[in-house]
Amino acid sequence: MILAKYVLLSDLTLLHDYRDFPLLDFLPCAPSNMMPGVVYRFLQGKESPPMDNGESLRAPYALRKIEAGLLRDHKREEVAVPHSKYIRDFIKDDTEVIGVTTMDPLGFGPLTMSYSALFGTNSFAWVRKEWEELLTRVASARRGKKAKIVVGGPGVWEFTIAPEELDKFGVDYAYQGESDDIISTLFQQISEDSFDSNLFFNGYMTYDDNFVRSFKDDRRFLSRRPGIRMYPTLDDIPDIVRPTTKDMTEVMRGCGVGCDFCEVTLRPLRYYPIEKIVRELTVNAKAGSTHAWMHSDEIFAYKHGNRFEPNEEALVELFKAVISTPGIKHTNPTHGRISIPAAYPDLVMRLSNIIGAGPSRWIGIQVGLETGSDRLAKIHMPNKTLPLKIGPDGSWEEIVWEGVRNMNLAWWRPAFTVQVGQRDETDEDNWSTVALINRLSESYYGDRPFEFTVTPMQNVPLGLIKSREFSTIMLTPAQLAVYYASYRHLAKMAQRDAYESGKGWFLGKMGASSLIALGGRAMLRVVEGICRKQGLDVEKVKNYGLAGNRRIESLHQLAQAR
Ligand code: SF4
Structure with missing residues (x-):
């Protein structure tokens, strides 16, 4: 040793x-x-x-x-x-x-x-x-x-x-x-x-x-x-010399979009040059990696232009370089904003074509949706929609809907996170989030239902964390409704997609798939029990924001659902 x-x-x-x-x-x-x-x-x-x-x-x-x-x-x-x-x-x-x-x-x-x-x-x-x-x-x-x-x-x-x-x-x-x-x-x-x-x-x-x-x-x-x-500085950051778990390779640091709850935005932007990225990918590929997770906190900010317009050529060059690295057969970015697929569907399709996305190769990406409320989005993340703007370019909900549709059309599956307990949050804001989740869950592109997951994240004031009394956090009915709507959709997705995902030996995969599908249903039952105990009307949550036509296939039908 x-x-x-x-x-x-x-x-x-x-x-x-x-x-x-x-x-x-x-x-x-x-x-x-x-x-x-x-x-x-x-x-x-x-x-x-x-x-x-x-x-x-x-x-x-x-x-x-x-x-x-x-x-x-x-x-x-x-x-x-x-x-x-x-x-x-x-x-x-x-x-x-x-x-x-x-x-x-x-x-x-x-x-x-x-x-x-x-x-x-x-x-x-x-x-x-x-x-x-x-x-x-x-x-x-x-x-x-x-x-x-x-x-x-x-x-x-x-x-x-x-x-x-x-x-x-x-x-x-x-x-x-x-x-x-x-x-x-x-x-x-x-x-x-x-x-x-x-x-x-x-x-x-x-x-x-x-x-x-x-x-x-x-x-x-x-x-x-x-x-x-x-x-x-960029020059100070060394290349990795041995392979990484999850086939991870960084492509940039910092973000700059300026969401007021996010520490990443305070760090300077540093874009890794293509040669550096390929060198690190090669370290992983030599150890047998065929996949590459391109890590950033906002992939569409890679060498971005004015008002956070995506730099299409830089992104194309990046994706081409990654997928052309000997040994690498597929790749996903870790994080990205929804406004870019909403505003630039051709770019997302172009990137998909480069990396070979398709029905048996979905591109998973984590997307911070944070809220369904225009009001809260404008307070906490006014730049997250750029170059689109809430108002002139539609509501936040419309931008998100368009973004999911364009992502799904190009075989990208967003894994959304939403926040509960944000500063200045009202019950109305949380119900807007419930409405958005329900509407996305009932939306279709062509014959296929929207593909996405949504995970609620809890903001807890530091004082309460200090006191260690997490169990005393009393979720309001509106906050609980966000949890319920999220886990209801997750259960639906687990049921639909668990058997398509994952890798490995057949029995292991089937075992995990069954547990995930079962776990999704069991989790929903537990959450439903908590909601009923707290007096939340779960039937209201299930139907919230779905007045009129339940099946939503266009922005026009989305507007009708309101
Ligand atoms: S876009 Fe994402 S990484 Fe960038 S500041 Fe906002 S939350 Fe942070």
């Missing part, structure tokens, strides 16, 4: 393939008292296998970037990414730093919170159970040794609310922010407990409920000193 100076680990939840079913990656957000361990472990699927030396063949993309950054200044044998089975074998007396990247360690993420709010439970979600299992093992392996433990990644904000969770497992520091350019310096200074105050400060950046940013001192945290170099 390698005796590494730096040992890199990640959330155990990020290491599995989730049987390649769309949305199953969200499985660890479920409360552990509602999702039996045996079902959870089955649906998690396989973990990436170990290599002969005990390291993991694949690792999450964020971890691969840290690894690549360290390898600029260190020898290969000094940096290790162990397989989860062999963690203890890599943490030795001369290990200096154990770096752990995490997404949602304490279960405070909006999807995890949505289950807590809905089921009224303070029971730990699987994400937290798995985090605690990992940190227990790391703390035990480190006992009596000099190695420092540092956690980083997008989930670090959760420790700003519960810093005692760092102490519980003897974590020395939580690092917040991007670190590609300074990772070697950071690890070296962590090992020495001595920090260059021109580069780092002991504290973290936080936001209040109005998303106003401030900096707080805390010796347990490390952040880049606020100033001109808070983010790496």
Whole structure:
């Protein structure tokens, strides 16, 4: 085994393939008292296998970037990414730093919170159970040794609310922010407990409920000193050198659209050049990947033009380059806005033709729908519709409807998220979201029903997260109605599509498909029970916004449904 100076680990939840079913990656957000361990472990699927030396063949993309950054200044044998089975074998007396990247360690993420709010439970979600299992093992392996433990990644904000969770497992520091350019310096200074105050400060950046940013001192945290170099430039970002889980490859960082609830928009835009993307894809392809997830927070912003008009030629060049990379046979972007398919159907079709989308190869993409309310959309995300505008170019609902139709025509299947508990939200806004979900669910393009999923996410004020009393969140009937409409549509989709999706051996796939279809129905029954108990009229929710013709095939019929 390698005796590494730096040992890199990640959330155990990020290491599995989730049987390649769309949305199953969200499985660890479920409360552990509602999702039996045996079902959870089955649906998690396989973990990436170990290599002969005990390291993991694949690792999450964020971890691969840290690894690549360290390898600029260190020898290969000094940096290790162990397989989860062999963690203890890599943490030795001369290990200096154990770096752990995490997404949602304490279960405070909006999807995890949505289950807590809905089921009224303070029971730990699987994400937290798995985090605690990992940190227990790391703390035990480190006992009596000099190695420092540092956690980083997008989930670090959760420790700003519960810093005692760092102490519980003897974590020395939580690092917040991007670190590609300074990772070697950071690890070296962590090992020495001595920090260059021109580069780092002991504290973290936080936001209040109005998303106003401030900096707080805390010796347990490390952040880049606020100033001109808070983010790496494109040239500072290294290429990955080993393959990633989920065949992930980044194509850009930042977004710039400016939604007022989103931290990504505060980061500078950096577009990866095509050559860099192809180099990283090749690393995955050489390890056997035939698929490529193109990661960004907004694919249509790739080298965008004025008013966030899509740069068609840049997108075409990107998609062509990805699908032409030797070994890559299919690809999906991770996230995108709905207004671009609404306004540029030809572009979406062109991209589909390039990457070979079709009836047996749907392009899944996560789309933040957030609300069905024009009023709320204008408050929180006025630019998300650009270059269209709510008003002159139709209502938000019309833009979304047109976008789904154009996506489906080109064999794209959006996985929507909607928010519940947004600032300034009224009951009327939530009922607008219910109406939008119901109308999309009853919409058709030609003979086919609209293909989309919708997942509700809960916004929880930080104060309530701090108090740990998630179960005291009282969802209003209108908020519950959004949950019910979403899970009703999800059950319909699970029934319709579960057997078409997923990969793997026949019985495994059939087992997972059956569980998903069954799970969709069971989840709907549970949610319906909660709604009835709270006095919500579920018949009203089922029919809300569907006056007149139930089947909607055009914007004209959509207007009639109102
Ligand atoms: S479009 Fe998406 S990534 Fe961009 S600011 Fe809005 S929510 Fe964030």
